[in-house]
Every structure is written in structure tokens, then in C-alpha cells.
Amino acid sequence: MTAIRRPTSITLTRICPANEVVTAAHTSIREKPDFVFTFSVMKNSLSLASWPRRLFLMLALTSAAALGVAHAAEESADAFIKRMSTETLDTIKADKALRNGDVSKIILLVDNKVMPNVNFKRMTALATGPAWRKATPEQQKRLQDEFKLLLVRTYSGALSQVSDQSVVVKPLRPGQDDKNLVVNTEVRGKGDPIQLDYRLEKTPGEGAGWMIFDLNVLGVWLIENYRTQFTKEINAGGIDALINSLSERNKANAQKS
Amino acid sequence: MSPRHLRALGLAFSLAAMQCTAMAADARDPWESMNRRVYAFNDVVDVTVVRPVAQVYDKVLPRFARTGVHNFLGNLSDVWSMANSALQLKGQATAETLMRVSVNTFFGLAGVLDVATEMGIEKRKEDFGQTLGYWGVPPGPYVVLPILGPSTVRDGLALPLDFKGDPGQNASDPATRNTLTVLRVTDLRASLLKTVDTVKEASLDPYSFVRDAYLQKRENDIYDGNPPSDFDYADPDLSGK
Numbered sequence: 001m002t003a004i005r006r007p008t009s010i011t012l013t014r015i016c017p018a019n020e021v022v023t024a025a026h027t028s029i030r031e032k033p034d035f036v037f038t039f040s041v042m043k044n045s046l047s048l049a050s051w052p053r054r055l056f057l058m059l060a061l062t063s064a065a066a067l068g069v070a071h072a073a074e075e076s077a078d079a080f081i082k083r084m085s086t087e088t089l090d091t092i093k094a095d096k097a098l099r100n101g102d103v104s105k106i107i108l109l110v111d112n113k114v115m116p117n118v119n120f121k122r123m124t125a126l127a128t129g130p131a132w133r134k135a136t137p138e139q140q141k142r143l144q145d146e147f148k149l150l151l152v153r154t155y156s157g158a159l160s161q162v163s164d165q166s167v168v169v170k171p172l173r174p175g176q177d178d179k180n181l182v183v184n185t186e187v188r189g190k191g192d193p194i195q196l197d198y199r200l201e202k203t204p205g206e207g208a209g210w211m212i213f214d215l216n217v218l219g220v221w222l223i224e225n226y227r228t229q230f231t232k233e234i235n236a237g238g239i240d241a242l243i244n245s246l247s248e249r250n251k252a253n254a255q256k257s
Numbered sequence: 258m259s260p261r262h263l264r265a266l267g268l269a270f271s272l273a274a275m276q277c278t279a280m281a282a283d284a285r286d287p288w289e290s291m292n293r294r295v296y297a298f299n300d301v302v303d304v305t306v307v308r309p310v311a312q313v314y315d316k317v318l319p320r321f322a323r324t325g326v327h328n329f330l331g332n333l334s335d336v337w338s339m340a341n342s343a344l345q346l347k348g349q350a351t352a353e354t355l356m357r358v359s360v361n362t363f364f365g366l367a368g369v370l371d372v373a374t375e376m377g378i379e380k381r382k383e384d385f386g387q388t389l390g391y392w393g394v395p396p397g398p399y400v401v402l403p404i405l406g407p408s409t410v411r412d413g414l415a416l417p418l419d420f421k422g423d424p425g426q427n428a429s430d431p432a433t434r435n436t437l438t439v440l441r442v443t444d445l446r447a448s449l450l451k452t453v454d455t456v457k458e459a460s461l462d463p464y465s466f467v468r469d470a471y472l473q474k475r476e477n478d479i480y481d482g483n484p485p486s487d488f489d490y491a492d493p494d495l496s497g498k
Contacts, residue, residue: 122492125492126490126492150459151459153458154455154458154459155455155459157451157454157455158451158455161451173483180490182483184482184483190324191324191327191448192380193379193380195477195482197482199490213490214490216477218474219473219474219476219477219478219482220469220470220473220474220477221473221486221488223488224469224473224488225466225469225470225473227488228283228465228469229460229461229462229465229466230461232461232462232465233461245461246461249458249461253458256458
């Protein structure tokens, strides 16, 4: 109650004349402690009377309130996915270079918009399996870089298909664990809908409060699908063999496009 | 036979056994070496015939015509999907697919327009392999069928029924049946032009990529999008992030 109401009533003061707010606050949040808080703030700001100062105070309070909301991690997993996928989709729709498969721009988008919400180290570690623990930090770093490039390059082709799509987030299945939670979505547009699911972990205070660590396209989980191939390479020639094959694959793909 | 011969024979057997286990690294794919050969054969057929035909089809026909063909064939498939929804006792899905077929057949010019999707009636693909899976029949070993591609013993055995269940294949005129078959293959391959290229670019070993994807996808479809996950998501490295 308290955490949510306070910002609302303060925001009002920015828009309405002070006396009107008092009545609004009085009628809507009757007999709650917030009212006292809001009222005292208002009184203070009125007695200070000078506009710049008042405005500053209001701004400081509202931004604090906004920050509080963003970092409270109270955003549910499905709301987070909805927001993230809509934002990303809108960026792609607005930028022709992205749709034309401009890899450097796509990598920029991935780094800025997607990666902050993805635990990519965990993804790579899971795809690699037990051999990950034996790899040196430097090998781990190279493996992550090559794997990321492989995924970005191969899926960047799909961006040219983006036109009028929208993302429908399905209701969360109840009884899921915060540490390993699946959000089901569907990309709808021309043609058959595309199943796109995310596996998330709750990370209070980190990123937006949720981190993605696996992705499911059309019913196929990414990590599981790479595990077999990675294991095969590792069995044949160790972690360096895997890094080399990934880098060879990336070079071949770069030449094609 | 002397003991030495026996020992040699034993060694030969154990070597052969070791080779077998090395080949069949995946318990779901005991026939891997044969499957790989069929996969390579299919790939040749695809690259030389099916893909070029699909590419021409994709280039020559305008989008609305291709969409019309896709919708028309999809409407025919919906009939068999409905039967399988019913066999899985999914009441709502059965009723909705019946709605789809009737709406698309009567208002969508025999299925050329997918009016039902516009109306928000979801498409649900069900085939007999899924029905068997729903009732607990295990997939059995992975099989790559010549021309038809990835399958399992269960899905492969269900396939003849799926063919029978396609209304297009019940046409009395063989020419109609053949045309529909060619159209179906071309439509399917044309819709997968990008996907197959992506798979080849995204994988270190396309064979196992396709196999793992197929097996996961079937499990996904049997559980209507939410299969129980048996993948171990425990961190291999808990020490750092």
C-alpha cells in the first residue's frame, strides 16, 4: 500500500494546483498514514513558496519514486518479457538497417537492449556442460564471444522478416519456481504464429530484476540443442577444439553474407 | 579353438562393442550411422531437387497466391488435426478446430482465406504420432526416413494413417492426389527456406542439431507447448557469474 500510493499522490502535485491535490489526496487515501506524509510535504513546499525550489523538490521526489519502482523488482516475469520484447520489436521496426541484416548494428542492439537482461555466461556454461569448470577464464571468455557471434549472426537473418508482428505473452503457469521460470509467448504476424519461450531466474537488484538464461524457438530449447554438439567437439579435442570449430563456423558464415 | 584364439576373438568383440558405443553416443539414436547416411542422401535430394523447386515457387508466385495455397492445404490438414484432438479427448480444441474448418471452408473460399485466424481461432496441429504420444506410447529410436526426413519409430508407424487422414489424399482422381502431394511438399519446403539455411549456419553438426530439435519439438507438441523439462539446469559453474 504505502510504497505504491506515495508516488501517485506526489505525482499529482506536479500537475494540479496544491489545494486541489490536498482534497484529492484526502478523498482517495483517507485515514492512511501516507496522507499525513503527502500533506506535510505539501505544506512544506507551500511555505517555501518559491517555484524553482518547489519544482526541484517535486522532481527529486518523483524520480526517487520512479527509481524505487524500477528497482523494487516488483515487475512480474511476464510483464518484464512483454516490456522487453515490445521494446526490442519496436526498435527493429523503426530501423531499416537492422532489418537489412546490418550485423554491426544488430550486435549493438543485442549488447544494449538484450544482453543486460541475459545471463549469457550461464547460458554458455550450460551449453558446454561439465567441461566448463575445467576451462580457464580466458577460454570461457573466448567461448562466450564465439557462441554469441554465432547466435547473433544466424538469427539476424530472421530480423528481415519483421514487419507487423506483435508479441502475445501467455498467462504464467502457476506454481513455478522463481529460480527457473518459463514465460510462454507467441509472435503473431503474417503466417503461422511462432512459439517463443523464455526461461528466467529472479535476480533482485541485478538488471531489471530478471535474467534470461534459455530461449525456446518453435518448441526447441537452445541450450539443450547445443549441448550435444558442444559435447561432441569437447570429446574429440577438448575445449579448444570447440572454440576453434565455433570460430571456423563464424568465419564461414561471415564470408557467405 | 585354442585359448589364444579365444582371447583374440574376445578382444575383437570388445573392440567392436567399444566402436558401437562410440558411434551410438546418444541412447535415443542407436541407428546413428545408418541415419547419418540417409540424412546425407536426403540432403542431396533436397539441394538438387526440392530446394530449387521451392525457390522458384517462392520467386515466381506472388505472396498472396502462396498464402492462398498454404491456407488451402492448411484447411485440409485441420480436418485430420480435429480428428486427433478428438482422439486425445481435447474437447475445446476439437470444437475450435471444427469451427476453423467450417468458417474457412464456407467463408474463406474453400480454405484459401484463413478467416478463422483473423477471428482469433487458434490453429492447433495434431497428428497421429502426437495422439500415440499423448496416450503414453514412447517415441522409440530416432529414424531418418528416406525423402520424408526426421522421424521416430512411433511417428514413422503413425505416418501412413496421417496420409490416409488427409482429405486431399482421399480424392478419387490420382492426378489430383499427386498434384496435392507435390504442392504440399513445395509449400512446406518454401516456408522453410530461411529456416534450413539458418540451421546449417547455426550448427556445428547439422545432423545432430536437426535430430535434437526434432525430438524436442515432438515432445513439445505432445505436451501442447509445455513439456516437462528433464534437462539439468544446475550451474556447471556456481563460483562466478
